[in-house]
Amino acid sequence: xxxxxRDTVRFDEETYLRLNPDVRLAVAAGIFRxxxxxFQRYGGPEGRLLARPxxxxxxxxxxxxxxxxxxxxxxxxxxxxxxxxxxPAGGVFLHGWVDDELDRLESxxxxxxxxxxxxxxxxxxxxxxxxxxxxxxxRHAYGFFGFLFAAxxxxxxxxxxxxxxxxxxxxxxxxxxxxxxxxxxxxLALGCIAGAQFPGNPYFDSVAAIAPMIGGQLVKFNNLLSRxxxxxxxxxxFGARGRYRASLIVCLxxxxxxxxxxxxxxxxxxxxxxxxxxxxxxxxxxxxxxxKEARRAARIYGLDITVMVPxxxxxxxxxxxxxxxxxxxxxxxxxxxxxFPRTDGWVAAHDxxxxxxxxxxxxxxxxxxxxxxxxxxxxxxxxxxxxMPELAGGAVGGxxxxxxxxxxxxxxxxTAALLRRRRVPAVTGAFMSTSRPWFExxxxxxxDYIFGHYEDADLCLRSLAAGCPVWLHDLRLWHLEGKGGVxxxxxxxAAVVNRWLFTESWKETVQNGLLGPVPGRExxxx
Amino acid sequence: MKVLLVSxxxxxxxxxxxxxxxxxxxxxxxxxPEIEPVLLASxxxxxxxxxxxxARITGFDGRENEFLFLAQEYDHGWEKSGSALLAEAFExxxxxxxxxxxxxxxxxxxxxxxxxxxxxVLPAARIVFTAHEFLTICAADGHMLRRHEKALCGKASPxxxxxxxxxxxxxxxxxxxxxxxxxxxxxxxxxVPSRFMIRLLADWGLAGPKLTHVTNALAxxxxxxxxxRARRNRFGFFGQLxxxxxxxxxxxxxxxxxxxxxxxxxxxxxxxxxxxxxxxCRGEIEAFLAEEQKRPAAKxxxxxxxxxxxxxxxxxxxxxxxxVVPSLWWEAFCLVLSEAWHCGRPAIAxxxxxxxxxxxxxxDGLLFPxxxxxxxxxxxxxxxxxxxxxxSLAAGIKEPARREEMAQGxxxxxxxxxxxxxxxxxxxxxxxxxxxxxx
Numbered sequence: 001x002x003x004x005x006r007d008t009v010r011f012d013e014e015t016y017l018r019l020n021p022d023v024r025l026a027v028a029a030g031i032f033r034x035x036x037x038x039f040q041r042y043g044g045p046e047g048r049l050l051a052r053p054x055x056x057x058x059x060x061x062x063x064x065x066x067x068x069x070x071x072x073x074x075x076x077x078x079x080x081x082x083x084x085x086x087x088p089a090g091g092v093f094l095h096g097w098v099d100d101e102l103d104r105l106e107s108x109x110x111x112x113x114x115x116x117x118x119x120x121x122x123x124x125x126x127x128x129x130x131x132x133x134x135x136x137x138x139r140h141a142y143g144f145f146g147f148l149f150a151a152x153x154x155x156x157x158x159x160x161x162x163x164x165x166x167x168x169x170x171x172x173x174x175x176x177x178x179x180x181x182x183x184x185x186x187x188l189a190l191g192c193i194a195g196a197q198f199p200g201n202p203y204f205d206s207v208a209a210i211a212p213m214i215g216g217q218l219v220k221f222n223n224l225l226s227r228x229x230x231x232x233x234x235x236x237x238f239g240a241r242g243r244y245r246a247s248l249i250v251c252l253x254x255x256x257x258x259x260x261x262x263x264x265x266x267x268x269x270x271x272x273x274x275x276x277x278x279x280x281x282x283x284x285x286x287x288x289x290x291x292k293e294a295r296r297a298a299r300i301y302g303l304d305i306t307v308m309v310p311x312x313x314x315x316x317x318x319x320x321x322x323x324x325x326x327x328x329x330x331x332x333x334x335x336x337x338x339x340f341p342r343t344d345g346w347v348a349a350h351d352x353x354x355x356x357x358x359x360x361x362x363x364x365x366x367x368x369x370x371x372x373x374x375x376x377x378x379x380x381x382x383x384x385x386x387x388m389p390e391l392a393g394g395a396v397g398g399x400x401x402x403x404x405x406x407x408x409x410x411x412x413x414x415t416a417a418l419l420r421r422r423r424v425p426a427v428t429g430a431f432m433s434t435s436r437p438w439f440e441x442x443x444x445x446x447x448d449y450i451f452g453h454y455e456d457a458d459l460c461l462r463s464l465a466a467g468c469p470v471w472l473h474d475l476r477l478w479h480l481e482g483k484g485g486v487x488x489x490x491x492x493x494a495a496v497v498n499r500w501l502f503t504e505s506w507k508e509t510v511q512n513g514l515l516g517p518v519p520g521r522e523x524x525x526x
Numbered sequence: 527m528k529v530l531l532v533s534x535x536x537x538x539x540x541x542x543x544x545x546x547x548x549x550x551x552x553x554x555x556x557x558x559p560e561i562e563p564v565l566l567a568s569x570x571x572x573x574x575x576x577x578x579x580x581a582r583i584t585g586f587d588g589r590e591n592e593f594l595f596l597a598q599e600y601d602h603g604w605e606k607s608g609s610a611l612l613a614e615a616f617e618x619x620x621x622x623x624x625x626x627x628x629x630x631x632x633x634x635x636x637x638x639x640x641x642x643x644x645x646x647v648l649p650a651a652r653i654v655f656t657a658h659e660f661l662t663i664c665a666a667d668g669h670m671l672r673r674h675e676k677a678l679c680g681k682a683s684p685x686x687x688x689x690x691x692x693x694x695x696x697x698x699x700x701x702x703x704x705x706x707x708x709x710x711x712x713x714x715x716x717x718v719p720s721r722f723m724i725r726l727l728a729d730w731g732l733a734g735p736k737l738t739h740v741t742n743a744l745a746x747x748x749x750x751x752x753x754x755r756a757r758r759n760r761f762g763f764f765g766q767l768x769x770x771x772x773x774x775x776x777x778x779x780x781x782x783x784x785x786x787x788x789x790x791x792x793x794x795x796x797x798x799x800x801x802x803x804x805x806x807c808r809g810e811i812e813a814f815l816a817e818e819q820k821r822p823a824a825k826x827x828x829x830x831x832x833x834x835x836x837x838x839x840x841x842x843x844x845x846x847x848x849x850v851v852p853s854l855w856w857e858a859f860c861l862v863l864s865e866a867w868h869c870g871r872p873a874i875a876x877x878x879x880x881x882x883x884x885x886x887x888x889x890d891g892l893l894f895p896x897x898x899x900x901x902x903x904x905x906x907x908x909x910x911x912x913x914x915x916x917x918s919l920a921a922g923i924k925e926p927a928r929r930e931e932m933a934q935g936x937x938x939x940x941x942x943x944x945x946x947x948x949x950x951x952x953x954x955x956x957x958x959x960x961x962x963x964x965x
Contacts, residue, residue: 372700
């Protein structure tokens, strides 16, 4: 007799349902007409119990399914999708939560009329959701978000979202994918990183959350927006146009008053007539005011000023690179808007460094910068590596994150050891003087960093890698650090991505003799 | 010598000390045969009917050499205009008038950066700036009065200024100081109406040789001599009813005297602009006056007369014996004091700043500690009761400086010296020289 026929003969509906409670539930739910139907279609091949075994070992768990087999009706996870948004340039942002405390999230698939996307569960950023935790009565990183860059235009419509769990269980949500502008989507994704409540130390966890996928995708997406923003900027010139001894390039964000403040302070310097000013406006809403102030400054101070307005926030790197392209000199001064000369004769002193110091000392250099309270805020930069204790191993380990530190932050203003002319691992982009040919040979600032941060250290490390370490010369300036622009949540999110990117790019180099205030490499030893 | 006087408002449009003095100087200079004065006074949206479409500088009411600067887009935070057109109009006006001297009686409504603009456009001109208060140093209305502790301020700093205006970060005051000093570099001379201001400005960092004292002065209508009276118990307050003028202190002193049963005196209040007082101060003054109105006429000690024109001064002064000046700030000069003295009325004044410099306690007036209503009440009681005091103090009053004296004082500043001309030449920046060459 065939087993199925034999089992059928011995089949008892009530016994089968009692021994297989998941089948009873499925029958009750109408998925099967009867236990017999289930047995015939699935239970027989699975080897389900038809009757109580005659001998059961006492006080022991007896496995009735083969190893690795997980029987029972798959339970869809509790979940919600808060939003699926996409942008014209191809950014896709997903935000939601899922109860995967026991059954881990395998993937989230989006199905739209013209495209689909699959987010790997391990690549999604996970975060805590106090609202869900309260409802579930359990602490767990229920929340998630993801970001993908399709690099081509997307269309919207009904979006079917399928959350697949490790067990094979699935949940399905239908919603409308909402279109938003590219910059708005960038702001949304970065703001989400900034506002996320990560399970552990946010400094490390935020980077860990974006490292598998989101960070790289955001960098590519942002790079496109930056290139697009500076591809055809509005440019207006005030004053005369000629050849200059140097070009000050200033990237503005949100604070137009620094145009007239810098014009006033720099114009008091003898020799400034041989310098031009190039303002690159990364916040379009101040563009009209900047243009007006530039026009006034040309009148009042007799300065030659170019104002460039990109078609969006290009970020520090792309904005300065665009400014450099418009420069009418072979010496570029990258200057933050809140930087001002601290001494009379500053321009002459700068000219003297460029003209009289050996070429290697003048190719790229920075200067001591001072806080408004009189203390030093920068005398070069060095690198540190932060490591998160690896709790499982009981030791300090993990990937580690690079941190950029300033020499002399808060030091007395006349600390000779900090002010002396010397090579340094890096200098801040708040003030950087560079030979234009050298700057261009390095490819200018990296445009991968979002909005701004680390481009200066990145450029200095590339200069070092190309054989020319940067120098610090005693050309003192004021710098009201952090007061030259306005900070929004997306800037905090960008800082996380940039920290990850800088670490990915330079950790190995820094660990090879550039770590700490006294780096191992010979050229930086006192 | 052609002198361009740049004035905050025209005094016939908006009343105020700085514009009154600027206009008096304009009239004084006009009487000097070798001087051709030109007045450029600002107007703003307080007088919108005077604005003409597309115009930025116009004449004023058909008067010779009087012009209106139609101010717009003024930023009180940085003390500058945001209008490029106004800067261009001012530059064109300077070229057109081509003055030998540009004398700024204020920078408000024009912008502190117009000092630098004037220097760039007229490299050889002498540029003079008169400080009528401390607005270059102090962003809190230039009063140098610590708002949170109501003390006089002797030194500005980023943190101290932030304490007064906490909505602005310390760095902004650091920048403001650099900004102000940058533009004062363009000036050949800074004049102040009281000598004590020199110390504060020099401590702030303004070069000592630039600082000069030139008194303020007014041409006043003839005063009536004070008739002999048995009792000298009539007090008067003249001026703006704003916090720093201290009327509230005077009213508190009246309440103290009333409370102790001393009722043999009267106070007349003359002035306006109560709407510019703080809510707290306005409330206190209004509540006092309302309470006073409720009293039977015979029991009222205080009478409020409202605003006044200068022509009314002799009549108003004739109704009082003492002029009370309870100012809470430094009081750069105090024209009211000049007016009282012109009318032969001794003052009871705060012992600080310009008042302390001008009033000699016990000789031509009485001083009391700033903001101390009890001390003021005692001083008023003494003024009413001490026999011969008023006569002695009135006899000690010297006639205040006349307009001609002020004009001559400024003329000396305008003429400067050879050393000034040399310094001016040397201080021109590379940029300014380059621009001058282009022009």
